[in-house]
Amino acid sequence: GAVVSQHPSWVICKSGTSVKIECRSLDFQATTMFWYRQFPKQSLMLMATSNEGSKATYEQGVEKDKFLINHASLTLSTLTVTSAHPEDSSFYICSARDLQDLWDEQYFGPGTRLTVT
Amino acid sequence: AQTVTQSQPEMSVQEAETVTLSCTYDTSESNYYLFWYKQPPSRQMILVIRQEAYKQQNATENRFSVNFQKAAKSFSLKISDSQLGDTAMYFCAFMKQANAGGTSYGKLTFGQGTILTVHP
Numbered sequence: 001g002a003v004v005s006q007h008p009s010w011v012i013c014k015s016g017t018s019v020k021i022e023c024r025s026l027d028f029q030a031t032t033m034f035w036y037r038q039f040p041k042q043s044l045m046l047m048a049t050s051n052e053g054s055k056a057t058y059e060q061g062v063e064k065d066k067f068l069i070n071h072a073s074l075t076l077s078t079l080t081v082t083s084a085h086p087e088d089s090s091f092y093i094c095s096a097r098d099l100q101d102l103w104d105e106q107y108f109g110p111g112t113r114l115t116v117t
Numbered sequence: 118a119q120t121v122t123q124s125q126p127e128m129s130v131q132e133a134e135t136v137t138l139s140c141t142y143d144t145s146e147s148n149y150y151l152f153w154y155k156q157p158p159s160r161q162m163i164l165v166i167r168q169e170a171y172k173q174q175n176a177t178e179n180r181f182s183v184n185f186q187k188a189a190k191s192f193s194l195k196i197s198d199s200q201l202g203d204t205a206m207y208f209c210a211f212m213k214q215a216n217a218g219g220t221s222y223g224k225l226t227f228g229q230g231t232i233l234t235v236h237p
Contacts, residue, residue, distance in 0.1 A: 042230070043227045043228065043229050043230050046225070097223050104212065105164065105167070106223065106225060
């Protein structure tokens with residue numbers, strides 16, 4: 001089955017620093033990847049849609065300059081949280097669509113827990 | 118814009134019994150998909166079942182089945198013979214079907230989630 005990985009799985013950083021989260025499709029090509037944010041016991045909120053070779057599309061209310069998304073290849077998208085603050089602490093999940101998948105299914109990564117101190 | 122509503126924040130069921138999770142949605146789209154995802158304590162999202170809106174037949178996957186009422190915009194999930202491993206947060210989700218030039222293709226809209234606990 002299609003596998004999506006995220007790295008790191010857990011990161012702690014100091015306030016004011018930047019942190020990069022990677023999302024990789026391991027056994028398929030993904031033109032589109034999605035980034036979600038999830039607080040404990042809450043739903044997934046879509047932050048942005050990442051398309052290979054083009055600029056990401058951000059959802060309303062998401063700061064583009066704070067959450068930088070780069071989709072450099074068909075298997076890798078990165079989310080960089082710039083100048084992180086404690087309120088950015090959250091669980092970040094990516095998902096990817098398989099180019100060849102006729103079922104429009106999204107495959108989810110295992111998530112990254114970000115803690116900003 | 119689409120909305121998905123799960124009105125049951127928490128549910129519990131005894132092992133081997135049956136439980137139904139509710140979901141309603143609102144959309145003006147004609148062609149779409151509906152999903153139920155499971156998020157266990159590991160937080161890995163797992164697809165449980167999907168339904169194409171154009172199909173009248175309710176989808177089933179082993180112990181999981183849905184009751185899809187398109188006119189009522191209702192999409193409930195029934196779990197039969199509940200197992201301890203079914204303990205998780207369950208999300209109902211909507212996705213618009215692709216169309217030419219569409220910009221929202223592939224975007225999932227999630228409900229608030231229902232925490233299901235299966236008791237031994």
